[in-house]
Amino acid sequence: MIILAIETSCDETSVAIVENATHIHALVINSQIDLHKAFGGVVPEIAARSHIEVMLPVINQALDEAKMSFDDIDAIAVTQGPGLLGSLLIGVLTARVLSWTLDKPLIPVHHIIGHVYANWLTSGPKYKTPYPTKKPEFPVLALIVSGGHCQLMLGTDHNNWSVIGRTQDDAVGEAFDKVAKILGLPYPGGPSIATSAESGDPEKYRLPTPKVSGKYDFSFSGLKTAVLRSVQYTCNVNYDFPSFKLSELLNDQQKADFSASFQKTAVDYLVTKTKLAFDEFDPKTVVIGGGVAASLPLRSTLSKALPIDIEYAPQILCTDNAAMVGARSYFQSVSSEVANPVNLEVKPSWPLL
Numbered sequence: 001m002i003i004l005a006i007e008t009s010c011d012e013t014s015v016a017i018v019e020n021a022t023h024i025h026a027l028v029i030n031s032q033i034d035l036h037k038a039f040g041g042v043v044p045e046i047a048a049r050s051h052i053e054v055m056l057p058v059i060n061q062a063l064d065e066a067k068m069s070f071d072d073i074d075a076i077a078v079t080q081g082p083g084l085l086g087s088l089l090i091g092v093l094t095a096r097v098l099s100w101t102l103d104k105p106l107i108p109v110h111h112i113i114g115h116v117y118a119n120w121l122t123s124g125p126k127y128k129t130p131y132p133t134k135k136p137e138f139p140v141l142a143l144i145v146s147g148g149h150c151q152l153m154l155g156t157d158h159n160n161w162s163v164i165g166r167t168q169d170d171a172v173g174e175a176f177d178k179v180a181k182i183l184g185l186p187y188p189g190g191p192s193i194a195t196s197a198e199s200g201d202p203e204k205y206r207l208p209t210p211k212v213s214g215k216y217d218f219s220f221s222g223l224k225t226a227v228l229r230s231v232q233y234t235c236n237v238n239y240d241f242p243s244f245k246l247s248e249l250l251n252d253q254q255k256a257d258f259s260a261s262f263q264k265t266a267v268d269y270l271v272t273k274t275k276l277a278f279d280e281f282d283p284k285t286v287v288i289g290g291g292v293a294a295s296l297p298l299r300s301t302l303s304k305a306l307p308i309d310i311e312y313a314p315q316i317l318c319t320d321n322a323a324m325v326g327a328r329s330y331f332q333s334v335s336s337e338v339a340n341p342v343n344l345e346v347k348p349s350w351p352l353l
């Protein structure tokens with residue numbers, strides 16, 4: 001079954017053509033990062049306008065790359081939520097029109113479940129890091145870590161996923177982005193902190209490990225504030241000193257040391273919680289997904305902490321992309337989870353459970 005999938009939940013306009021949840025015939029990701037960089041984060045109105053401009057060219061490019069026409073496509077999949085309202089609308093309306101006019105089934109996908117299913121893709125275009133050699137086996141423990149989400153999920157089969165832990169406040173990716181802003185490093189924060197951390201000392205600044213009551217829950221707002229206070233202390237300024245001016249007072253080595261110290265604390269915390277869940281639920285496979293899953297320090301620390309082999313998706317499939325949506329939608333199509341193209345609505349705050 002060949003599915004054309006669309007993902008527009010945030011600031012990436014992405015279209016993929018995926019076969020049977022395993023093979024990527026084409027994946028196009030039009031990133032808007034350059035449009036949002038000047039603002040230090042995603043501006044929803046700018047994101048929606050950009051999706052409108054590039055949606056059709058991105059679809060055509062995906063068909064060209066796959067050397068296919070609409071006749072080769074069996075179904076249309078789309079991210080229905082959660083995400084930015086204006087961004088989701090462009091993807092969902094496009095998918096509805098394609099489904100209606102081409103008379104193909106329409107499959108709505110939950111963005112977070114989509115991130116999990118990036119791990120089912122085992123072949124396609126060559127990327128910097130390789131595909132997993134085999135698909136995950138249930139029960140699956142999934143750590144989903146992105147700019148908007150941070151949760152541990154357990155799946156016993158394709159139709160039964162439960163959330164066993166979640167963040168009580170900020171998502172880990174958001175903490176990476178905010179800390180990068182304090183340090184004057186470019187958006188998005190994850191990759192720029194990773195680069196800066198390479199020349200830093202992770203033990204230089206002692207940051208607290210967050211504490212929460214739920215055994216598998218997370219918290220990142222305190223860690224973010226701890227970095228801010230530590231930078232203020234290091235720069236010898238008061239709490240009311242404008243945070244956007246702090247980075248001018250730091251030298252490159254201090255920035256690298258803060259990056260390394262923050263990254264290590266955040267990664268160790270994610271891995272500790274995942275190990276706790278692993279010990280209790282005894283899954284056959286552990287997968288990670290979401291933008292922060294692209295982090296190489298997270299991958300190596302997790303692999304060392306767990307007694308089973310972990311295979312990771314290519315980094316490009318961790319950040320937002322339509323291939324993961326195409327992979328997940330396949331399993332929904334086989335259980336006939338299709339939507340009406342006439343009235344499918346977006347779900348900007350679609351809870352997972």
Ligand code: KG4
Nearest residue numbers: 146147148173188189190291292295319320
């Ligand atoms: O999944 P994603 O593309 O969008 C959301 O659904 O949020 O995740 C984006 C997040 C950003 O916060 C970004 O800083 C983070 O993923 N990120 C990383 C890395 N690459 C992206 N965090 C740590 N290390 C990376 N290499």
Ligand code: ZN
Nearest residue numbers: 146290291320
């Ligand atoms: Zn995402």
